[in-house]
Amino acid sequence: MTKEDEIVNELKSIRMLLEPKPAPPAPPPPKGMMNEFKAFIETYKVMGMAVAFILGLYIGALVQALVNDLIMPIIQFATPGVVWEAISVGPFRVGHFTGSLITFLIVAFVIFIMVKMTQRMGIK
Secondary structure: OOHHHHHHHHHHHHHHHHOOOOOOOOOOOOOOHHHHHHHHHHHOOHHHHHHHHHHHHHHHHHHHHHHHHHHHHHHHHHOOOOOHHHOOEOOEOHHHHHHHHHHHHHHHHHHHHHHHHHHHOOOO
8 A cells, every 4th residue: 555545545534534424313302291391391491590580589689788778878978968869860860770770780790700600610
């Protein structure tokens, strides 16, 4: 066998490795309403979404309490005699919006930190 034949054979074997393999056939759909429901729950990870939703609600409530009970009193201390929620410009409740904006930013930051931590732990 010549050197060229060896190279051709090696290239053929590499080509076979690089060619796409046919996808495995899809599993048959489940039969029966209960089996379909279980497949739906597993496929769309409904339980995980429910847990995340519930935890998100409570984290939001916790951060809301942090803003209302700890951060806004500091702002009120810096501006004595002014109730921050009562600050308004015409019909616009600027103080209430400011509190909601601070709450949103803190929640977004907490979620960002949680995502970064879980990524570092290898959880996707």
